[in-house]
Amino acid sequence: MNSAYEIHPNVYWVGGNDRRIERFENMFPLTNGVAYNSYLIMDEKTALLDTVDAAISAEYIENIKSVLQDRTLDYLVVNHMEPDHCANIEEIMRRYPSVQIIGNAKTLQFFNQYYTMNMADHFLEVKEGQEISLGSHVLRFYMAPMVHWPEVMVTYETTRGILFAADAFGAFGALSGNLFADEVDYDSYFLDEARRYYTNIVGRYGSQVQALLKKLEGLPINMICSLHGHIWRGEMISYILDKYDKWSRYIPEKKGVVLAYASMYGNTENAVLALASKLAKRGVKDMRIYDVSKTHPSYIISDIFKYSNVVFASPTYNMHLYFPMDSLLRELSVLNISNRKVSLIGNHTWSSAALKTMTELVNGMKNMEIVGTPIDIKSSLREDREHELDALADAISESLKD
Ligand SMILES: Cc1cc2nc3c(=O)[nH]c(=O)nc-3n(C[C@H](O)[C@H](O)[C@H](O)COP(=O)(O)O)c2cc1C
Ligand SMILES: [Fe+2]
Ligand SMILES: [Fe+2]
Incomplete structure (x- = not known):
């Protein structure tokens, strides 16, 4: 039939x-x-x-x-x-x-x-x-x-x-x-x-x-x-x-924040969840959190095209950027993503590479504005550095008001 x-x-x-x-x-x-x-x-x-x-x-x-x-x-x-x-x-x-x-x-x-x-x-x-x-x-x-x-x-x-x-x-x-x-x-x-x-x-x-x-x-x-x-x-x-x-034209459809993180033992994830909570308390709406090891990049890429802001957070792995995050950023670069506001969080235990590589990859994209001071966590984010996360949350919520 x-x-x-x-x-x-x-x-x-x-x-x-x-x-x-x-x-x-x-x-x-x-x-x-x-x-x-x-x-x-x-x-x-x-x-x-x-x-x-x-x-x-x-x-x-x-x-x-x-x-x-x-x-x-x-x-x-x-x-x-x-x-x-x-x-x-x-x-x-x-x-x-x-x-x-x-x-x-x-x-x-x-x-x-x-x-x-x-x-x-x-x-x-x-x-x-x-x-x-x-x-x-x-x-x-x-x-x-x-x-x-x-x-x-x-x-x-x-x-x-x-x-x-x-x-x-x-x-x-x-x-x-x-x-x-x-x-x-x-x-x-x-x-x-x-x-x-x-x-x-x-x-x-x-x-x-x-x-x-x-x-x-x-x-x-x-x-x-x-x-x-x-x-x-x-x-x-x-x-x-x-x-x-x-x-x-690579113009975001709406204001909002995608938080894409990688984490093996939960410490980078922990910092991202704390950041999202701080953003919500500052009135930021429409956030999407993704674990890059779990969610297929096509979904994350789609949301990064949709929203104005993105936070990338990743640990260092064998002296490199953790591979699924590395792959996500390279794919975004090939797809010519541009005009986004980006905040960065790295993590390392003995020798930092993740934050440096993320910074280089994002800087290689067109018209990407780094929002706030990037944070490089040493294994886990301690209370004495909470003010850095607060400052990052302030900068991101301010950038959404433009
Ligand atoms: C297989 C493996 C390789 C790693 N390689 C590095 C490295 O080269 N340099 C470094 O500083 N930390 C390295 N780390 C430590 C991670 O960066 C560590 O998991 C991170 O500091 C904690 O974040 P997480 O709990 O989100 O995974 C490695 C960890 C694993 C499991
Ligand atoms: Fe087709
Ligand atoms: Fe086709």
Whole structure:
């Protein structure tokens, strides 16, 4: 039985969901799976926009067949040549041998690096702004390099104002029957997963996302169809565009403090808990404490993108920064995190390294302000140094008033 869904007259969602998948890219935990969206436009010509991951091929083919019925497929637009969307291109070419594949020069190059069928014979290369008419629908192509990968492009359907946005505006999380963001309580759960998806998957490419947003400015957009997550329409379009604008400019969504610590024997943790308590007593709201050895970095990174302030606290380990903290900071640096207020707490027993390395890594990031005087604990924080923690709490709570 198929689950295809007409999202707009003659435009169908034919994707699927994988709830069994443990981790996206074998790295990011998925507590509620992921959706692989694909769309089919029925007109004088039929056009499929992207395919799906290998894990859901059977469901996918059933959906396509249910919409096409006895018609053939004329076009397959490949907006993104990453395997989570391309695993079924060969299957489509086998089933519909006359299909023309639309992409750019890099699309073909990447296809040939991953797969073995001869795509060149089917290939129709498009350039920036080029249009292809399906009859009453017209597809226009805009290149969106590095809005995840170099070959990415988006397809704008000009007559209905539908943007097929590749990975942009996507989210983790499988869809539960409701395909549209306005049909679910988006803020309660899905937004966190959209942010975790954006920041970890696309986070590094803020300037490229900004370039895409500029390109789209002025285009009437009635619907945004991403390759993951819900479809955006109505008021939810400005909702997600506003989030993307903030995330891609590395501007915090709100004031608040993420306290990310590492600790083996609980002493660094103890100092962080005392700091959080002192901050709460100073009226600081919306704090999030994370043990970097326990919580997957993708969640911590997502919250660091959300909030204005962050405290990193870590012991020294074998003359280095404790590795999970080292890894978190390097990942944040690769993701180009910037514009945050950072406070630092190190810990050591015989020779300090953690605080120095954390300071260097944070200083290597763009526009990061160190708030308060960093504290280097000697094994455990004693009463005689409580005033340092108080001063740090004062500085952090002051910085939240700016
Ligand atoms: C395997 C191991 C290696 C460590 N290496 C260092 C080190 O190189 N230099 C140092 O000053 N302390 C080192 N320490 C001590 C930690 O920094 C110590 O755990 C910390 O001072 C106390 O904080 P905690 O209770 O939060 O773990 C090491 C501890 C462990 C368990
Ligand atoms: Fe991707
Ligand atoms: Fe993707």
